[in-house]
Amino acid sequence: MTALDGVALVTGASRGLGAAIAEVLAAAGHVVAVNYASSADRAEAVVARITAAGGRAAAFRADVTSEPDVQRLVAEVEARLGPVTVLVVNATGAQPTTPVHELGWDDVTPMLDYFVRSPVLLTSAVVPSMTAAGAGRIVHVGSDVVDRAPEGNAAYVAAKSAQLGLARVGARELGPRGITVNTVQPGWVPVERHADVPQADLDRHAATVPVGRTGTPAEVAASVVHLASVEAAYVNGAVLTVNGGSTVA
Numbered sequence: 001m002t003a004l005d006g007v008a009l010v011t012g013a014s015r016g017l018g019a020a021i022a023e024v025l026a027a028a029g030h031v032v033a034v035n036y037a038s039s040a041d042r043a044e045a046v047v048a049r050i051t052a053a054g055g056r057a058a059a060f061r062a063d064v065t066s067e068p069d070v071q072r073l074v075a076e077v078e079a080r081l082g083p084v085t086v087l088v089v090n091a092t093g094a095q096p097t098t099p100v101h102e103l104g105w106d107d108v109t110p111m112l113d114y115f116v117r118s119p120v121l122l123t124s125a126v127v128p129s130m131t132a133a134g135a136g137r138i139v140h141v142g143s144d145v146v147d148r149a150p151e152g153n154a155a156y157v158a159a160k161s162a163q164l165g166l167a168r169v170g171a172r173e174l175g176p177r178g179i180t181v182n183t184v185q186p187g188w189v190p191v192e193r194h195a196d197v198p199q200a201d202l203d204r205h206a207a208t209v210p211v212g213r214t215g216t217p218a219e220v221a222a223s224v225v226h227l228a229s230v231e232a233a234y235v236n237g238a239v240l241t242v243n244g245g246s247t248v249a
């Protein structure tokens with residue numbers, strides 16, 4: 001797998017799937033910008049692991065739901081590391097569950113901020129460099145909830161579905177510039193924020209997955225690395241579901 005020239009920017013990369021994606025991209029030869037909102041120590045630890053493994057990375061603080069922060073983030077990454085040619089839209093805040101008939105608009109807007117506002121801001125900030133480079137890769141981290149519609153998750157599912165729409169139109173519009181836009185759609189992949197989930201719940205979920213287990217962050221990251229590669233130039237507007245076959249129709 002060949003890395004594009006330039007920098008891979010991963011949002012929300014101080015922990016969870018984002019940290020794994022940053023590390024696996026770096027191992028595949030990408031220079032990586034590790035974005036974080038507030039956990040500088042964790043982000044620097046991700047950078048330290050990448051550097052110790054022989055890769056190149058730096059950490060950048062920014063709230064990716066804020067327009068001024070996104071513009072400053074991309075300017076700082078480009079000044080310090082080089083043009084952004086790979087964008088991984090990954091950051092998320094908390095995902096509270098609420099029955100659909102009890103949802104207030106204030107429950108929905110945080111989800112739209114993460115999964116619509118942020119990718120819109122990020123896309124417009126990175127497309128100029130990708131266009132100048134004649135190649136770019138935008139990889140959205142979506143979710144298989146768009147196909148499963150789990151109870152209590154209407155705001156999250158609605159926002160993730162909107163993100164998918166954004167990615168699909170992006171693929172059509174940006175393809176002529178050599179920029180591909182694809183979505184990796186994980187199923188439930190336990191990360192740090194799931195530390196308190198009882199083992200019985202994990203086992204119950206694993207029993208519903210055709211491959212008989214939950215996935216790992218590294219397995220999600222491997223799919224992102226594929227879509228970010230030079231070799232994936234003809235994969236555009238695709239959804240790569242990484243959930244052990246849970247949503248096979």
Ligand SMILES: NC(=O)c1ccc[n+]([C@@H]2O[C@H](COP(=O)([O-])OP(=O)(O)OC[C@H]3O[C@@H](n4cnc5c(N)ncnc54)[C@H](O)[C@@H]3O)[C@@H](O)[C@H]2O)c1
Pocket residue numbers: 011012013014015016017018035036037038039062063064065089090091092093141142143144185186187188189190191192193
């Ligand atoms: N883990 C799963 O089971 C799973 C399943 C399907 C989809 N996803 C998706 O994968 C992505 C990552 O999820 P995760 O499980 O790793 O979550 P996580 O909570 O472990 O990581 C999210 C990261 O985003 C950062 N962040 C939060 N607000 C931010 C902001 N405003 N600006 C910049 N960074 C910010 C957090 O600090 C954290 O590092 C999300 O888009 C999520 O919807 C996760």
